[in-house]
Amino acid sequence: MTSSVLQSFLNENISALKERGLYNEIDPVQGANGPVITIDGQKLINLSSNNYLGLATDERLREAAKEAVDSHGAGAGAVRTINGTLDLHLTLEEKLAEFKDTEAVISYQSGFNCNMAAISAVMDKHDAILSDELNHASIIDGCRLSKAKIIRFDHSDMEDLRTKAKEAVESGQYNKVMVITDGVFSMDGDIAKLPEMVDIAEAFDLITYVDDAHGSGVLGKGAGTVKHFGLQDKVDFQMGTLSKAMGVIGGYVAGKTELIDWLKVRSRPFLFSTAVSPADAAASTKAIELLIQSTDLNEKLWKNSHYLKDGLKKLGFDIGVSETPITPCIIGDEKDTQKFSKRLYEEGVYAKAIVFPTVPRGKGRVRNMPTAAHTKEMLDDALKAYEKIGKELGLI
Template sequence: MNSKLLDDFTKDVLETAKRNSTYRTLRTMETPESSHVKICVAGAHASSEQLLLASNSYLDLANIPELKQAMAQAVLDWGTGSGGARLTTGNKTPHNELENELAKFKGEEAAITFNTGYMANVGTISALCGKSDIIFSDALNHASIIDGIRLSRATCVVYKHNDMIDLERAIQESKAKAIGNEPSPNATKQKMLIVTDAVFSMDGDLANLPELLRIARTYNCLLMIDEAHATGVIGQTGRGLAEHYGCEHADVTVGTLSKAIACEGGFVAGKKQLIEFLKNKSRSFIFTTAMAPAMAAGALRNLQFLESHPERVLQLQENVKFFCEALQREGLNVPQSPSAIIPIIIGDEAAALNASARLLERGYVIPAIRYPTVAKGQARLRASLMATHTREELERATTAIVQVIRSTNYV
């Protein structure tokens, strides 16, 4: 065993990350996920309570007593594990019930669940496309989309972020090139897939679904969107981009149960035939043990809670509007976010880390996002809100953010 080779390689990588202020460490929370948490802070004798402005649990469902009780009962009813893959012994009643509810919630014929949203993207893209196909991918798509494209071995064409003119140009050029290269009689018919995040996780902006639909129809492309940060957040009742824009759905809609739904797992919703196809062809569905049935039952109960409490979605949207306007009044260059994500650009990686650390000392959890998650020189504080944050809390957070930034002239 060549331990020195491994030690030297990993040491070099970690030391480089530390020099570049891109080294990652874990932060430990000692309380359940909610708007207020206790965190172990280095050098402190005891954990301190913080206002959490960093969670993807946008509707703050993870710590609701009745939902926790439902999950506990599900464990008692179904045990702690599934015992097998869905296609062998792992498929239990809660899986089917959850998928039926997801399809209904998304307004689709059917749905299929995966163990994570990452697995949903990887498994779906690599099942739909192969090496003879072309995938058009937004420049700011999530890593799970990028990895799915790599696994598919399809040709990847990256278009400028949210730039529909550039997307259309890229498709036209690819079609012209295909016409110029006469395929052999036995060649597989080429598919073209447009894939994009619905809400972009670092900037909080939305994909232009109506234009994407138009382009997909015009050029006979499939369209896939990932609504990880849109489900439970976008649209009057949290059903996503189609509800927000009042338009048709994409051919393939991916989502997650781990953010606004506050549980675990991912899903794909669409036509029944698409879902049957994924059951037969998606490797990340076929070759993995099913999520615990108790987890599926918990996700179902959380989803039903969301459906019966649309006021939580509206409260979240009102909080975002209030917070963005408060920051803007103080002179900060932040967008009026249409999602729950508000980026506060700092620029320098070390400066962003320092700002985040100073806010933590004052009782606010807002992480610094740095390269390679965002481009070099685009380091930022990434705030994400919950429906249960109060206006008083958001006002105090605004004051703290502005004071930290102004005291060091970051922006």
């Protein structure tokens, strides 16, 4: 039986979302999530995947996953702290530490889990966290879970960060103060000002935390935003995912040995949730090995990114302040954004509308994610669709 109160709440609020252009339709993909995907039997150029390097469908990762299933089974069988830590997990963590140039790494079931786990394992109600106002939802939730005082600073505004860091530290109210930021911001594609942030952290003895979900595999010749700036020894927490550029699933935190030891005994998702499958661990390790061995995929990603950005700018689209392959076409109105995305679909391009609450009201955009797997011909076809629909809707 469904409560009438619950049913009324659901009906009213779902209807309201649909009327305001804020209801998200889920489109199941038939087959692999590559540069071209199939939805409802229609083939579409895929510009909505986080599969930056095309590794989600790479044959070398598939083979590594298959071998791991044959040798280690379909699942890990337990949480890491009982007997769910397989040799495959240790190999993955060792390879990640090499990749990130840190002393140690702890891996988790997802990037979201990393932020829920690591922040709350170190920060508590006696502490404060300085958080960029555009940080990812998982950072926000991780900060809330910690019960620390959350102090938001204006997006990438280092003067505002300095002012608020000084106030927090000099108030004497907090045992510890952390500053936390995305390395690459997922909706606008801009890069955090890590050198300035680290300077402020050193001046006020702040703990530093960088969520590099969209930087790993992309910046620093693939090694991430922190390495891009040469700050491996200056950032306490380097968080990353294995589900975007690496093409698999999972997350990790890289840092000093003592930090990783602490997270292994105090971070709740590590303690209370079954480890990632053998296939996922092996495929992720293979992805990291490929990036250590060669920068070819990273270079192809950036070549395609520059090509698409230049094409959209020449057509007259507003791509905001993006400095990375994340390329938003900012439309503004939520309904217009949804209509634009729908027309792209009809023209054979899958580029998802991103609207409130993922981005602020009135800042709706179609977010494009070129990958190393796209061909020039695919990107040309996408640009032709953008030109046709942009003129049709009076946007260019």
